[in-house]
Amino acid sequence: MTSMADNKPMQKTASKFMRLLAFIGKHFNDWASEIGGLCLLTWQIFLNLLPWRWQFDGPETWRNLYQVGVKSFPIVVVTAILTGAIMVIQSGLYIEQYGAYGLLGWGAGYTILREIGPILIGLMFSGRVGANNTAELGTMKVTDQIDALRALAIDPIGYLVMPRFLAMVIMLFLLVVIGDFTALIGGAITSQFLLGVNMKLFAASVIAYVTLDDLFHGLIKAFIFGCAIAVISCHFGLSTKGGAVGVGRAVNASVVGSAIAIFLIDYLIAFIIN
Amino acid sequence: MSANPSSTIETNSEPAPDSRFRNLLASFGAPFLEIGRTVLGIAEVFRLTLYYLVRGRKRWSAILEQMHDVGNRSVIFITVTLGFLGMILIYQAGNQALRITGDLQMLGGLFLQLLLREFAPTIAAMMIATRVATGMAAQIGSMVVTEQVDALQMCAAQPVDYLVVPRFIATTIMMVILTIYAAFVSYIAGAITAYLSFGLNVRTFIDLSFIGWFDINIGLAKALAYGMAIPIIACHAGLNVFGGSEGVGRATTQAVVNASLAVVILDFIISGLGYVIQSIF
Amino acid sequence: MIVVENICKTHLGRPVLENVSLTIEEGTNLGLIGPGGAGKTLLLKIICGLVKPDSGTVTINGVDIHKLSATELAELRFQIGMLFQNYALFDFMNVFDNIAFPLRQEGKLSEDDIEKLVRKALLDISLPKIGDRFPNELSGGMKKRVSFARAIIRQPPILFYDDPTAGLDPVTSSKIYLLLRAMQQERGTTAVTISHDIDGIKDICDVFCMIDRGQIIFHGDRNAIERCEIPLVMQFWRGFSDDDLDG
Numbered sequence: 001m002t003s004m005a006d007n008k009p010m011q012k013t014a015s016k017f018m019r020l021l022a023f024i025g026k027h028f029n030d031w032a033s034e035i036g037g038l039c040l041l042t043w044q045i046f047l048n049l050l051p052w053r054w055q056f057d058g059p060e061t062w063r064n065l066y067q068v069g070v071k072s073f074p075i076v077v078v079t080a081i082l083t084g085a086i087m088v089i090q091s092g093l094y095i096e097q098y099g100a101y102g103l104l105g106w107g108a109g110y111t112i113l114r115e116i117g118p119i120l121i122g123l124m125f126s127g128r129v130g131a132n133n134t135a136e137l138g139t140m141k142v143t144d145q146i147d148a149l150r151a152l153a154i155d156p157i158g159y160l161v162m163p164r165f166l167a168m169v170i171m172l173f174l175l176v177v178i179g180d181f182t183a184l185i186g187g188a189i190t191s192q193f194l195l196g197v198n199m200k201l202f203a204a205s206v207i208a209y210v211t212l213d214d215l216f217h218g219l220i221k222a223f224i225f226g227c228a229i230a231v232i233s234c235h236f237g238l239s240t241k242g243g244a245v246g247v248g249r250a251v252n253a254s255v256v257g258s259a260i261a262i263f264l265i266d267y268l269i270a271f272i273i274n
Numbered sequence: 275m276s277a278n279p280s281s282t283i284e285t286n287s288e289p290a291p292d293s294r295f296r297n298l299l300a301s302f303g304a305p306f307l308e309i310g311r312t313v314l315g316i317a318e319v320f321r322l323t324l325y326y327l328v329r330g331r332k333r334w335s336a337i338l339e340q341m342h343d344v345g346n347r348s349v350i351f352i353t354v355t356l357g358f359l360g361m362i363l364i365y366q367a368g369n370q371a372l373r374i375t376g377d378l379q380m381l382g383g384l385f386l387q388l389l390l391r392e393f394a395p396t397i398a399a400m401m402i403a404t405r406v407a408t409g410m411a412a413q414i415g416s417m418v419v420t421e422q423v424d425a426l427q428m429c430a431a432q433p434v435d436y437l438v439v440p441r442f443i444a445t446t447i448m449m450v451i452l453t454i455y456a457a458f459v460s461y462i463a464g465a466i467t468a469y470l471s472f473g474l475n476v477r478t479f480i481d482l483s484f485i486g487w488f489d490i491n492i493g494l495a496k497a498l499a500y501g502m503a504i505p506i507i508a509c510h511a512g513l514n515v516f517g518g519s520e521g522v523g524r525a526t527t528q529a530v531v532n533a534s535l536a537v538v539i540l541d542f543i544i545s546g547l548g549y550v551i552q553s554i555f
Numbered sequence: 556m557i558v559v560e561n562i563c564k565t566h567l568g569r570p571v572l573e574n575v576s577l578t579i580e581e582g583t584n585l586g587l588i589g590p591g592g593a594g595k596t597l598l599l600k601i602i603c604g605l606v607k608p609d610s611g612t613v614t615i616n617g618v619d620i621h622k623l624s625a626t627e628l629a630e631l632r633f634q635i636g637m638l639f640q641n642y643a644l645f646d647f648m649n650v651f652d653n654i655a656f657p658l659r660q661e662g663k664l665s666e667d668d669i670e671k672l673v674r675k676a677l678l679d680i681s682l683p684k685i686g687d688r689f690p691n692e693l694s695g696g697m698k699k700r701v702s703f704a705r706a707i708i709r710q711p712p713i714l715f716y717d718d719p720t721a722g723l724d725p726v727t728s729s730k731i732y733l734l735l736r737a738m739q740q741e742r743g744t745t746a747v748t749i750s751h752d753i754d755g756i757k758d759i760c761d762v763f764c765m766i767d768r769g770q771i772i773f774h775g776d777r778n779a780i781e782r783c784e785i786p787l788v789m790q791f792w793r794g795f796s797d798d799d800l801d802g
Contacts, residue, residue, distance in 0.1 A: 134523070135527055143519070244518055244519035424637075429657040
């Protein structure tokens, strides 16, 4: 106590700079350790996926496929319908201005299939499934269940991570397929009833201008988003510490990480593919 | 039993299909009941928030603290995500425009208009819904689990007044500010992308001739609506936690899902209204 | 005087409290004992109005607390202090602000007076130097004592203690009991104490009440409980089982 009081003035100038350094260093360290952890987990998942080491728990995978797919189905459908509607309204404002009603399907379809569909469904999925997954694994971690698994000689990667990874990748892909089509249906309905543009014209415009490439572009994204969300949510779940507060913090980190990953990957894919 | 054979048959053989039918009905009805309960709960929290907003004491230090939490700590997140969004949208739109019309003159102006109307408020709100809503639900949820909310009540403080109102005010204000910031960041990222990828002059890109008061108003209306909805939904999820760390996890998931859904639904409603208003005038 | 009448409460379709009636006289300390999961904490939360019962009434000094509005209930709570099982210290405030919180909420005293009272309270729990520390930097026993200080800072006539010594070592427990007894003797508060530590509360409680599976199976003073013939009560009171009673 006394020594601290003695060199106070010196400390004051030094401490401001030191605190800044410590702040930067701490954050840098945190980020580095998270990225390192993500890479390690990706590597372990990759090893488990190799044909000669193909290792995951069958029944758990089925259970997860059900949980991930069926439980997020309603929310994806609702999001997709509304997204389709919103995109039609937004393009409608321009279409009306220029009277180019034949382009409505193109404007809405292109943005939905390529960008907004995968991004919004991916964000929803990361909220519904990724957050849930982090919370589940985090609770297991803080209640020592993961250590209990290890004590029973069960590999947590094979038993917990692999089924979730597979379920999330497969299901996000399928959900984006479903979501794309429900979004187009939502768009068609909106164009009929709000804009007064005939559904047939909308459909014809989609078929004429939207290419299969646009659909595949979105689906590739969906696949990679699925991998990213799965790895990120499992990583933050497994590195939870500190009781109920820690679980909340882990979920927060997981959804933030997933959102950043979604936008980053989206950009990289758009850049690489074109 | 033997005196009344028909009733025996009824009680023995009928229940199987009947209860199966009941189960079917119940499984259809349960989600709707759940949705109804959640909506009512959120409405109740909203009512109480408005009540204490008018009646309660204003705790400026708490509001400022929350504003820091919601706003300052989201800046990097918003910069990264919305920056990438601007780059992606311009990249894709530029490619399409080159393919179809070969003219990029209107790219910047139209992009700014679309950004203000749709992407800046909505995507920024989705980001806030993930970062802030999970944070609020987790924080309030763990306070419920550790009996701190009970303790607040025993100290004669109302949880809604003490916890929700500052978050509500802070998020509403910061949402508007962050939306403006998001549009700014996205637009700059878009301008840089247009310059680097298509060689489009930044002066040509910055084109304010398309936007009018309608675009600005609709963007601000969206930001306000999201800013009010997100904290209420997040706090509702947090206040209704039961059962230890598992409950906190469930609440955070619920918060982000409900908040994101609310953003999409409000987006639809406000965009639809905006369209109707614009076609009338 | 606190009168509890015919309280029933179900949780997730399972009855937790069935027809619980209880009277707590002015100035007495009621010891609430019973096996884990019997509904003690829930009963306490119903008595102080944190949980609404499915049916039944709780009257504190002639007022039915479950009929009060939120503001009236808050008003009544100025009369009540509560020590929570898991400390329930606000983790976003330091110790000083935690203890000062009830006073600031009441809004009657000036900041100087509050500071004086809190300093005295910290001295009373013999932790005078921890005012600017945060709850997560304290040990369990220190948190319990801070929580105790927060509960009594308004000098309420009614106090509820939910397991004041759970998870504490014997030395800290006896410190807490000393504080509790001092409180009782100085101010003559009405209190309810939940505890699993029978030896500890033997001397601080005047009346005992035992709950098992949501029902009161014993209610009486110390003489009565010592002479009580109900097997579960005997087992609990003396801390051993003479015959097979589990289950």
